[in-house]
Structures are given as C-alpha cells and as structure tokens.
Amino acid sequence: MKVLLADDNPERAGAVARVLAADPGITVLRLQPGAFLADAVAACFPDIVLVDMARPDRDALDGIRQVAARNPSPIVLFVDQDDPAFMEEAITAGVSSYNVLGLPPPDVKPILRAATALFRHHHATREDLRQAETKLEERGAIDRAKAILIKQHRFDEPEAYRWLRRKAMASGRRIADIAREVVRKKEGDAG
Amino acid sequence: MTTPIRIGLLRLVDSAPVMVAEQRGLFSELGLDVTLSVEPSWSNTADKLAYGLLDAAVMLPPLALAAAMGLRGPPAPIIVPMGLSQGGNTIVLGNLAAPAANQSSGAGLLAWLREQRDPPRFAVVHAYSTHNLLLRYWLALAGADPERDIDTVVVPPEQVVEALAGGRIAGFCAGAPWGEVAQACGAGRIALGTSSIWPFHPEKCLAVHAPWAEAHPHALRKLLRVLLRAQILCDLPAEAPQIAALLAHPEGLNLPEAAVLAALPGGGGTERIHFHTGGAWFPARAHAVWFLEQMRRWGWLPPGADLEKVATSVYRPDLLAAAAIEEESLFFAAPGRVRPLALPEGMTGFGTVNF
Numbered sequence: 001m002k003v004l005l006a007d008d009n010p011e012r013a014g015a016v017a018r019v020l021a022a023d024p025g026i027t028v029l030r031l032q033p034g035a036f037l038a039d040a041v042a043a044c045f046p047d048i049v050l051v052d053m054a055r056p057d058r059d060a061l062d063g064i065r066q067v068a069a070r071n072p073s074p075i076v077l078f079v080d081q082d083d084p085a086f087m088e089e090a091i092t093a094g095v096s097s098y099n100v101l102g103l104p105p106p107d108v109k110p111i112l113r114a115a116t117a118l119f120r121h122h123h124a125t126r127e128d129l130r131q132a133e134t135k136l137e138e139r140g141a142i143d144r145a146k147a148i149l150i151k152q153h154r155f156d157e158p159e160a161y162r163w164l165r166r167k168a169m170a171s172g173r174r175i176a177d178i179a180r181e182v183v184r185k186k187e188g189d190a191g
Numbered sequence: 192m193t194t195p196i197r198i199g200l201l202r203l204v205d206s207a208p209v210m211v212a213e214q215r216g217l218f219s220e221l222g223l224d225v226t227l228s229v230e231p232s233w234s235n236t237a238d239k240l241a242y243g244l245l246d247a248a249v250m251l252p253p254l255a256l257a258a259a260m261g262l263r264g265p266p267a268p269i270i271v272p273m274g275l276s277q278g279g280n281t282i283v284l285g286n287l288a289a290p291a292a293n294q295s296s297g298a299g300l301l302a303w304l305r306e307q308r309d310p311p312r313f314a315v316v317h318a319y320s321t322h323n324l325l326l327r328y329w330l331a332l333a334g335a336d337p338e339r340d341i342d343t344v345v346v347p348p349e350q351v352v353e354a355l356a357g358g359r360i361a362g363f364c365a366g367a368p369w370g371e372v373a374q375a376c377g378a379g380r381i382a383l384g385t386s387s388i389w390p391f392h393p394e395k396c397l398a399v400h401a402p403w404a405e406a407h408p409h410a411l412r413k414l415l416r417v418l419l420r421a422q423i424l425c426d427l428p429a430e431a432p433q434i435a436a437l438l439a440h441p442e443g444l445n446l447p448e449a450a451v452l453a454a455l456p457g458g459g460g461t462e463r464i465h466f467h468t469g470g471a472w473f474p475a476r477a478h479a480v481w482f483l484e485q486m487r488r489w490g491w492l493p494p495g496a497d498l499e500k501v502a503t504s505v506y507r508p509d510l511l512a513a514a515a516i517e518e519e520s521l522f523f524a525a526p527g528r529v530r531p532l533a534l535p536e537g538m539t540g541f542g543t544v545n546f
C-alpha cells in the first residue's frame with residue numbers, strides 16, 4: 001500500500017514515515033517541496049494521501065474529481081461517520097487523510113490514528129514553545145512599562161506594578177496588555 | 192463566562208467585515224466574545240465548520256452548498272444566514288495568453304486556447320468556488336468547453352501570482368488583491384473583473400455550523416447585526432484607507448496594501464468589492480439555485496438532486512430578516528440601498544427576493 005505524505009515539516013514527516021514504514025506492507029512517498037499536490041497524486045497513484053492541514057494547497061484535493069478531468073482516480077476525504085470524535089481529534093491535531101477511489105479500500109484508520117498522535121505531539125511541543133516565548137515577551141513588556149512609569153511619575157517599583165495592576169483590574173484586561181500600551185504610547189510620543 | 196464565538200476566515204480582502212468588526216470593537220459593543228481564526232485553506236474551513244471546531248466562517252457559497260449536500264464527505268450541518276460581499280474577483284491572463292484576449296467576450300482567448308498543443312492550465316482557488324463557476328460560465332459563453340479547452344487546477348490564492356510568473360499556469364481567476372498584484376508585478380494582465388460577467392454577483396457568504404445556530408439563536412442574531420454594521424462601514428470609500436491598513440498590517444492579514452486599496456470601494460482597481468450596496472448582505476435563495484444549476488451543468492451533482500430543496504434548507508434569509516429588523520434604523524436611514532437582484536447575462540428566472 002502506497003501512502004503519499006504531504007508535510008513540509010521535515011522532523012514531523014520523518015517521524016510519521018518511520019512509524020508507518022514499520023509496517024512492511026506500507027510504502028511511504030514524500031511530496032517534493034514546490035510540487036503541485038494534485039500532480040503528485042496523479043503521478044504516483046497512492047492509495048492514501050496524508051496531508052498537513054496547515055498546507056494551503058490542500059484545497060487542490062477537495063473536489064479533485066471535478067477539477068482534474070484527466071485524472072482517472074477520484075480522491076475523497078476519509079471520514080469515519082461512526083466516529084465523529086476521532087474525526088474532530090484528527091482535525092484538531094491538523095492532519096487529514098484522503099483515499100484514492102477505484103482501488104480496494106485500505107484500512108486507513110490505524111494510519112490516520114498514528115499520524116494524528118504524532119501531529120498532536122508536535123503541536124503540543126510547538127504550543128509549549130510559543131507559550132514560553134509569550135511569557136518572556138510579557139515579562140519584558142512589564143519591565144519596560146515599569147521603567148517608564150518610574151521615570152514619568154517618580155514611582156518606586158512596587159508602586160509602578162500596583163499602578164499597572166489597578167489599571168488592568170479597572171478595565172478587565174491583562175497586566176501585560178496594559179504594559180504594552182504604556183510602552184507603545186511612550187514610543188509613539190518619542191517617534 | 193460565555194465561550195467565545197469562533198469565526199474562520201482566509202487572507203483575502205473580502206474578510207474585511209469580520210476584521211473591521213473585531214478591530215472597531217463592534218462585537219463587544221453587542222456583548223459578543225469572538226475569536227478569529229485565519230485558516231490556510233477553504234477545505235480546513237469547511238472541515239472545521241462541519242465538525243463544530245468553528246462556529247461560523249467567511250465562506251465560498253458553492254463550497255457551503257457542496258459541503259451541506261455531502262459532495263465532499265457526509266452532509267455537513269452548515270447553513271448560510273447572510274451574504275458578506277459581491278464581486279471582487281479578476282480573471283488574469285499570463286503574458287502568453289493576454290495579447291490574444293483583447294476583448295472581454297473571451298472570443299479571442301478561445302482561438303488562442305485552441306491553438307495550443309495541450310489545454311492551457313488555469314488556476315482557481317477551489318473546485319467549488321465562485322471563481323471556478325464564473326470562469327467556466329464566461330468561457331462557455333464564448334463557445335469554449337471548459338472541460339476540454341482548458342485544464343483547471345487548484346492553486347491557493349497567495350501562490351497564484353508566483354505560479355503565473357513561473358509559467359506553471361496560463362491564467363487564473365482569484366479574489367482580491369491577487370489580480371492587481373499579478374498585474375503590478377508584470378506577471379500578467381487583468382482581462383476582466385467577474386462583475387462584468389455578472390454585475391453584483393454574490394461572492395463570500397457567512398456560513399454557520401447549524402447546531403451552534405440552533406443552540407445560540409440570540410448570539411447568532413447579534414452576530415448578524417454586527418456584521419451588517421461592519422458591512423456598511425466597509426462600503427464607505429472614506430473608510431477604505433484605514434481598512435486597507437488593517438488588512439495590510441502584519442498582525443492583521445498581512446496583505447499588500449496598495450492592491451487591497453484598489454479593490455475596496457472607491458479604489459482604482461479594475462474590479463471592486465461591494466459589501467453592502469446591491470443587497471450584498473442578502474442570502475438570496477435564487478443565488479443558491481444559480482450556483483447549484485451551474486454545478487449540475489458541469490455534472491457535479493448526483494442525478495435527481497432537488498435544487499430548490501437544497502437552497503431552502505441551506506440558505507436562511509429568515510434568520511437574517513430577524514436580525515435586520517432589529518437593525519431597522521440602518522435600512523430606513525438608507526433608502527435605495529436595496530435594489531433588485533442583478534442577473535448574469537443570458538440568465539432568466541430570478542429577479543425577486545424571496546424571504
């Protein structure tokens with residue numbers, strides 16, 4: 001069984017390919033960057049296409065039966081109608097699977113399940129990183145805002161922090177947002 | 192605490208009403224908590240709407256209809272309570288094809304198409320898109336057979352200019368700002384705007400996850416009211432510079448500003464978007480039927496599909512009417528804003544607005 005994998009994230013694609021290749025019945029083909037997804041499907045005739053949902057060219061597979069009139073094999077989104085929770089999980093993880101019709105229906109679910117798990121893992125790692133970066137950026141903004149307030153109002157540091165917190169509570173917003181505003185206003189005045 | 196309403200959109204000028212409503216605080220004015228999600232593809236938007244990972248989205252009407260009919264999976268619970276924009280797409284020809292098509296009728300282009308050894312490739316943004324249906328309609332009007340005379344491929348809007356410049360496609364039909372961008376960088380020439388095929392043609396709509404709409408009728412009504420207000424703002428030429436700046440902002444949609452401005456009301460582009468005038472907000476079932484008829488014309492619908500029935504179940508002007516009544520001041524304040532539905536050349540049987 002041939003699985004075409006369309007994922008430009010080399011690390012994640014490598015992980016998915018390794019897991020699938022553990023099954024001797026599966027051959028994994030990787031989409032070359034820059035290639036039309038639909039062309040690759042027509043050229044290598046896979047049984048299954050696994051697609052990173054963040055790819056904008058995913059639309060090329062949607063309704064391909066109508067678009068690629070010369071392509072003899074219609075391709076359809078794999079949907080497990082009996083398991084909407086699983087479909088939701090795959091979409092949240094960011095991976096979708098297509099079956100190429102006209103071939104004996106392969107057992108897709110274990111493959112999509114494995115890919116979903118790996119995508120979710122990568123997503124979680126990226127989300128952790130993003131949160132850590134946001135926290136750092138927020139701390140920086142609060143420090144800069146405190147410095148500005150100390151200078152403008154002759155506050156000491158706890159007073160500057162209390163000023164930010166009071167403003168945040170009064171407007172129902174976060175301290176970091178108020179701090180960013182103070183910094184922006186200061187930069188606006190300067191510029 | 193209420194859960195925020197999740198609204199999906201793509202990086203395109205016609206996402207303006209939702210972006211403007213968020214930026215100007217129009218959602219919070221009516222007490223709505225909204226999270227915007229910029230999606231990479233139409234398929235993502237449709238999948239997330241189908242499974243309730245989005246509550247609402249800026250959508251292509253033919254895709255909303257196709258998803259609801261089950262043409263891309265099991266029938267998806269999606270309804271269309273509102274139109275969001277009219278017009279705004281351009282048919283752009285690469286430098287090889289452009290000289291052949293010096294008339295907007297498409298006759299010159301047809302001769303060129305048939306001179307080529309292989310059918311030239313034309314890109315649209317999705318199979319079930321207004322772009323695909325209008326391009327096919329225009330070609331067929333000139334006597335071409337879109338199945339034989341061109342090879343249709345799907346290319347994401349933001350990659351279409353590069354594909355044209357690189358010679359991978361001969362032309363495309365895509366939404367703003369990509370036609371103006373292609374012309375400005377010399378990759379091709381705008382042959383025509385889709386409004387010259389069908390004046391005031393419906394373009395994007397608001398599609399809603401039906402179970403969400405049923406569970407939150409009040410929130411839905413408020414959502415429609417906010418978008419009505421945002422559409423009126425977006426239609427004012429005086430607002431265009433600010434809206435263009437918002438859509439061009441890296442934290443907005445990061446679109447090229449000059450090309451966005453050209454496509455907004457009052458802009459200097461070949462094709463401009465209408466957000467409110469011409470009844471852009473009205474989800475006319477007659478429009479749904481036109482899209483469905485075109486889909487049937489190209490053999491995409493199962494035999495015996497009841498088009499009126501699909502249009503009636505998916506398009507929900509009754510929901511919009513309830514919201515519009517609450518916003519009645521808008522309509523009394525602007526007499527003459529509602530016009531009869533305009534029709535594409537050669538089409539009959541519409542012209543009445545049916546609630």
